[in-house]
Amino acid sequence: MKEFELFFGPNHPGMHGNFSVHLRVDGDTVVKAKPVPGFLHRGFEKLMERRLWIQNLALIPRICVPEPDINEMVYAMAVEKIAGIEVPEKAHWIRTLILELGRIAAHLFSIGGIGGATGLYTFPYWATADRDSVLDIFEHISGARIYHMYIIIGGVRKDLPEGIDSLIRETMDYLESRIPEYIDLVMKNRIIQTRLRGKLVLTREMCEEMCITGVGLRATGVDYDIRKYDPYAAYEWVDFDIPVGEDGDAFTRGYLKLLEIQQSIRIIRQVLDKMPKKGPVNVKLPGNALKWRIPPGEAYAHVESSRGEYGYYVVSTGETTPYRVHVRGASYPQGLYGIEKYLPGTRIEDVPLWLGTMDVCPPEIDR
Amino acid sequence: MNKRLELPKKSFWSPASALKYLVKKPVTIRVPKTYREASPRYRGFHVNDWDKCVGCGTCAEVCPTDAIHMVEFEEIPTEPGKRNWRPAIDYGRCSFCALCVDVCTTGSLQMTREYIHISRDPNTFFFVPNEKGIHSVEYPVGYERDEDSDLLDLDRVEMPVIEPQERVTSFIEMVRGYSKEQAIAEASRCVECELCRSACPAQMHIPQYIHQIWKDNLDEGLRYLYKTNPLPEVCGRVCTHKCETACSIGHRGEPVAIRWLKRYIADSVPLERYHEILDAKPVKPAGKSVGVIGSGPAGLSAAYYLVLMGYDVTIYEAKSRPGGVMRYGIPRYRLPDDVLDKDIAFIESLGVRFVMNTKVGVDITLSELKQRHDAIVLAVGFTKGRSTKVPGSDHPMVLQALPLLEKIRDYLRGDAPKPAVTDDVVVIGGGNVAMDIARSVARLQKQEYGKVSVKVACLESEKEMPADKEEIEEALEEGVEIHPTWGPRQFLVENGELKGVELKRCIRVFDEKGKFNPIYNENERKTLTASMVIEAIGQAPDYSLLPDEICQKLDFVGARLLTDEYGQTSIPWLFAAGDIVHGPDIIHAIEDGHRAAKGVDTFLTGGNANE
Ligand SMILES: Cc1cc2nc3c(=O)[nH]c(=O)nc-3n(C[C@H](O)[C@H](O)[C@H](O)COP(=O)(O)OP(=O)(O)OC[C@H]3O[C@@H](n4cnc5c(N)ncnc54)[C@H](O)[C@@H]3O)c2cc1C
Numbered sequence: 001m002k003e004f005e006l007f008f009g010p011n012h013p014g015m016h017g018n019f020s021v022h023l024r025v026d027g028d029t030v031v032k033a034k035p036v037p038g039f040l041h042r043g044f045e046k047l048m049e050r051r052l053w054i055q056n057l058a059l060i061p062r063i064c065v066p067e068p069d070i071n072e073m074v075y076a077m078a079v080e081k082i083a084g085i086e087v088p089e090k091a092h093w094i095r096t097l098i099l100e101l102g103r104i105a106a107h108l109f110s111i112g113g114i115g116g117a118t119g120l121y122t123f124p125y126w127a128t129a130d131r132d133s134v135l136d137i138f139e140h141i142s143g144a145r146i147y148h149m150y151i152i153i154g155g156v157r158k159d160l161p162e163g164i165d166s167l168i169r170e171t172m173d174y175l176e177s178r179i180p181e182y183i184d185l186v187m188k189n190r191i192i193q194t195r196l197r198g199k200l201v202l203t204r205e206m207c208e209e210m211c212i213t214g215v216g217l218r219a220t221g222v223d224y225d226i227r228k229y230d231p232y233a234a235y236e237w238v239d240f241d242i243p244v245g246e247d248g249d250a251f252t253r254g255y256l257k258l259l260e261i262q263q264s265i266r267i268i269r270q271v272l273d274k275m276p277k278k279g280p281v282n283v284k285l286p287g288n289a290l291k292w293r294i295p296p297g298e299a300y301a302h303v304e305s306s307r308g309e310y311g312y313y314v315v316s317t318g319e320t321t322p323y324r325v326h327v328r329g330a331s332y333p334q335g336l337y338g339i340e341k342y343l344p345g346t347r348i349e350d351v352p353l354w355l356g357t358m359d360v361c362p363p364e365i366d367r
Numbered sequence: 368m369n370k371r372l373e374l375p376k377k378s379f380w381s382p383a384s385a386l387k388y389l390v391k392k393p394v395t396i397r398v399p400k401t402y403r404e405a406s407p408r409y410r411g412f413h414v415n416d417w418d419k420c421v422g423c424g425t426c427a428e429v430c431p432t433d434a435i436h437m438v439e440f441e442e443i444p445t446e447p448g449k450r451n452w453r454p455a456i457d458y459g460r461c462s463f464c465a466l467c468v469d470v471c472t473t474g475s476l477q478m479t480r481e482y483i484h485i486s487r488d489p490n491t492f493f494f495v496p497n498e499k500g501i502h503s504v505e506y507p508v509g510y511e512r513d514e515d516s517d518l519l520d521l522d523r524v525e526m527p528v529i530e531p532q533e534r535v536t537s538f539i540e541m542v543r544g545y546s547k548e549q550a551i552a553e554a555s556r557c558v559e560c561e562l563c564r565s566a567c568p569a570q571m572h573i574p575q576y577i578h579q580i581w582k583d584n585l586d587e588g589l590r591y592l593y594k595t596n597p598l599p600e601v602c603g604r605v606c607t608h609k610c611e612t613a614c615s616i617g618h619r620g621e622p623v624a625i626r627w628l629k630r631y632i633a634d635s636v637p638l639e640r641y642h643e644i645l646d647a648k649p650v651k652p653a654g655k656s657v658g659v660i661g662s663g664p665a666g667l668s669a670a671y672y673l674v675l676m677g678y679d680v681t682i683y684e685a686k687s688r689p690g691g692v693m694r695y696g697i698p699r700y701r702l703p704d705d706v707l708d709k710d711i712a713f714i715e716s717l718g719v720r721f722v723m724n725t726k727v728g729v730d731i732t733l734s735e736l737k738q739r740h741d742a743i744v745l746a747v748g749f750t751k752g753r754s755t756k757v758p759g760s761d762h763p764m765v766l767q768a769l770p771l772l773e774k775i776r777d778y779l780r781g782d783a784p785k786p787a788v789t790d791d792v793v794v795i796g797g798g799n800v801a802m803d804i805a806r807s808v809a810r811l812q813k814q815e816y817g818k819v820s821v822k823v824a825c826l827e828s829e830k831e832m833p834a835d836k837e838e839i840e841e842a843l844e845e846g847v848e849i850h851p852t853w854g855p856r857q858f859l860v861e862n863g864e865l866k867g868v869e870l871k872r873c874i875r876v877f878d879e880k881g882k883f884n885p886i887y888n889e890n891e892r893k894t895l896t897a898s899m900v901i902e903a904i905g906q907a908p909d910y911s912l913l914p915d916e917i918c919q920k921l922d923f924v925g926a927r928l929l930t931d932e933y934g935q936t937s938i939p940w941l942f943a944a945g946d947i948v949h950g951p952d953i954i955h956a957i958e959d960g961h962r963a964a965k966g967v968d969t970f971l972t973g974g975n976a977n978e
């Protein structure tokens with residue numbers, strides 16, 4: 001049989017953003033797969049070197065649309081490490097709240113995407129609408145729905161607004177009530193069972209080989225989660241479990257995300273209960289923001305993003321701009337090596353599921 | 368533990384559960400029929416209060432997307448500290464980060480909750496926000512700056528000073544100066560908007576030298592200072608610092624300590640390095656000579672710039688030491704001799720000749736000078752005191768501030784004996800000179816009698832007093848009493864002995880036009896005891912050095928000489944600068960001297976300085 005070449009993306013409903021995978025197929029079977037980044041390239045890392053420490057706040061969240069806050073967080077954490085800045089307690093709690101809200105929003109978006117790739121369209125509609133309820137909270141806290149620009153060097157930009165507590169609690173109650181519905185509609189659904197169970201299996205060895213973290217790794221039975229292994233923000237002060245699976249397949253990865261949403265809800269409720277009502281939310285660097293200088297030094301900071309280990313390596317030479325920032329994208333391994341190595345042998349319809357359940361995020365590759 | 372994720376059992380009825388969604392409230396809304404109100408912190412389109420905005424451009428400076436351009440509006444009036452620029456925003460670039468709002472120096476810029484703009488015309492996305500907003504429809508305010516999000520540093524780095532109890536016992540310099548760390552921290556508060564420059568009579572390169580402090584490049588900083596000011600040690604201490612009133616940071620916080628930063632540069636660079644750093648040497652010998660009368664700031668400044676232009680410059684000074692009021696008026700606790708010496712030594716090292724103890728009009732005539740020099744710069748200052756002329760003012764214990772200040776400084780230098788002050792003194796006047804003499808007398812009293820008894824009476828109310836607020840505060844801290852809104856009616860003399868001052872209530876100092884025109888309530892009176900009274904109500908010029916035939920050719924405006932912009936009087940070879948032309952302070956005198964130097968140069972090279 002004759003082989004065909006297929007361009008999957010950059011414009012394809014199953015594609016995650018501006019990215020392309022060039023496939024050679026024999027019938028339905030993928031024979032060769034080549035990731036093709038470069039459609040998005042804005043040179044984030046280079047741009048950061050030209051911008052003041054404060055100005056980067058407008059740039060970094062753009063490295064991840066579904067979960068922008070992790071960028072703000074690792075940037076702030078790395079700089080705080082270099083400069084030896086102690087963040088006030090309240091800011092730790094607020095940061096935790098923001099990061100967990102971000103995780104819920106990102107997970108909803110991501111698992112909703114599975115519906116798009118499988119023809120189960122009720123799912124993305126539900127997930128997107130439910131994600132919007134989280135964006136409402138972000139809008140109240142930060143003044144924007146997507147690019148929050150809220151976690152800053154030294155803490156957070158503003159204190160939480162009055163009355164936000166009840167909005168968050170109501171939303172959490174609502175989202176919690178939705179999880180059984182998602183399970184009924186999606187996870188138990190015949191299509192999902194057929195298309196995801198036992199498909200696109202990542203073994204523990206494969207994860208180790210490629211440095212895959214997040215649900216990908218946890219779906220193979222490893223309970224690695226940076227929130228527990230190298231706690232930051234307020235994670236040490238709250239109780240939560242790390243859901244793990246063992247099949248390593250696309251289904252387990254999707255299901256774990258739903259279970260993680262439950263844990264995030266649990267964390268958020270604890271944050272609201274335990275967070276100090278008063279106290280500063282940031283420490284200021286001396287001088288005005290146009291003249292902020294970070295002492296010379298370098299640091300790596302990482303967090304558990306919805307897609308796994310996410311980190312920035314920041315180098316400062318004592319100037320008003322970073323000397324170098326390197327972004328460790330969580331989906332970089334599976335989005336680049338994983339595609340090339342492990343897609344061959346799967347079927348065409350599995351390709352969007354690879355991208356979807358592993359959250360291949362183009363800006364993490366094209367940075 | 369079995370980690371295989373199992374699902375809950377599927378119920379037989381689960382397909383029927385879908386029916387409940389038929390009655391659920393939809394989460395979507397109908398646009399545009401339904402308008403969705405944005406949250407109270409929403410980062411929507413900008414509004415800018417044009418009356419508050421000063422055109423500093425800091426918003427444009429911080430904008431990470433280069434979305435802001437400053438646009439000039441000719442209809443907006445300008446004044447020192449206020450530009451007629453307003454920010455224009457390109458919504459094709461704006462990322463709605465609100466950094467501009469958080470940094471705005473006046474707080475004029477805010478965001479609203481308006482978020483929809485649809486147009487086929489790309490130009491409509493370029494917009495100059497005013498109070499009305501992008502569509503002239505009122506929307507509630509959205510994102511605003513608060514204390515947490517503020518991107519300015521509003522608090523000045525505190526200047527170390529000697530505490531009142533300690534400083535009043537001696538004439539030791541009260542302000543200690545910034546350390547390197549303190550100076551850099553203070554410099555990092557400046558947003559480099561340049562608004563202060565227009566308020567400085569000499570248009571000093573303020574943001575430039577502050578920037579150099581921040582970069583710890585003091586050599587370059589010193590070069591910036593000397594572009595417009597050859598007396599940085601002096602000005603770094605006692606300048607009237609009008610620039611700070613104009614500083615944009617002052618709208619919401621304490622203005623940048625521009626004066627102390629200038630002092631930091633001058634204090635930090637040793638005199639030995641000045642020549643190497645400034646590379647100041649005459650361009651080429653001009654072959655002409657200029658005589659300068661008076662070695663106050665105006666004369667010194669003129670001499671400095673003239674010598675650099677290649678002229679042969681000689682300063683004639685009546686006193687035994689150069690510096691004018693800086694040497695003989697301003698008290699030592701504000702301006703010690705050694706720093707003044709440093710500024711003057713550099714000027715002298717460039718080749719300026721000083722002829723001391725030579726009073727023009729007495730020791731040498733003006734026409735003799737004219738024969739020696741091709742041009743003359745007159746910078747004789749206001750050296751005579753003014754009297755209240757009320758009954759009793761001719762009593763020997765009624766003194767003038769200026770001569771007494773001079774005696775005190777001479778005594779402190781070891782040039783003269785300690786001047787006698789009594790233990791109960793009244794000072795008449797509410798300006799800085801009154802504060803200077805009151806605080807100087809307080810120090811002498813403390814040394815002599817162990818306690819302070821100085822009472823200052825002035826016509827103005829506390830708010831109207833022309834003295835600097837700091838001066839008044841510091842005087843009060845040192846034990847000086849202030850009696851505002853009282854004018855002298857008479858000085859009480861009994862048996863030839865001064866007993867006190869009778870005061871009458873002043874109910875208004877300035878008339879509707881803002882002119883000095885005091886009105887008194889003669890019936891409301893009070894008496895202050897005093898065994899010594901010092902009048903400090905202003906100074907006057909002494910033109911006795913000018914022969915009649917010259918005086919007749921000159922034009923006067925009140926006590927001041929009329930010159931052109933470059934200090935040239937109606938006698939072409941005679942230039943004038945400083946208090947006799949403008950006043951009222953050192954930095955004006957310096958600028959005057961600089962201009963007069965340019966005027967002389969133009970005159971001697973046959974050109975026209977106004978061109
Ligand atoms: C007590 C006091 C405190 C002040 N404090 C401040 C302050 O803190 N900050 C500030 O900016 N300004 C201050 N001023 C004002 C400031 O000192 C003057 O505006 C400034 O000194 C004017 O400079 P000038 O060169 O015109 O005159 P002056 O400084 O008065 O110098 C004139 C010089 O000419 C000499 N002279 C006069 N006649 C003759 C002659 N016939 N022959 C030869 N020489 C002659 C005098 O001896 C004198 O040395 C103060 C003034 C006074 C009186």
Ligand code: SF4
Binds near residue numbers: 434462468
């Ligand atoms: S909101 Fe941000 S991007 Fe927009 S004009 Fe202001 S500073 Fe620039």
Ligand code: SF4
Binds near residue numbers: 422424427453
């Ligand atoms: S920062 Fe504020 S005051 Fe300055 S130009 Fe911008 S809007 Fe006007």
Ligand code: SF4
Binds near residue numbers: 562563564574615616
């Ligand atoms: S000193 Fe003040 S007015 Fe001058 S440039 Fe700095 S911030 Fe602007």
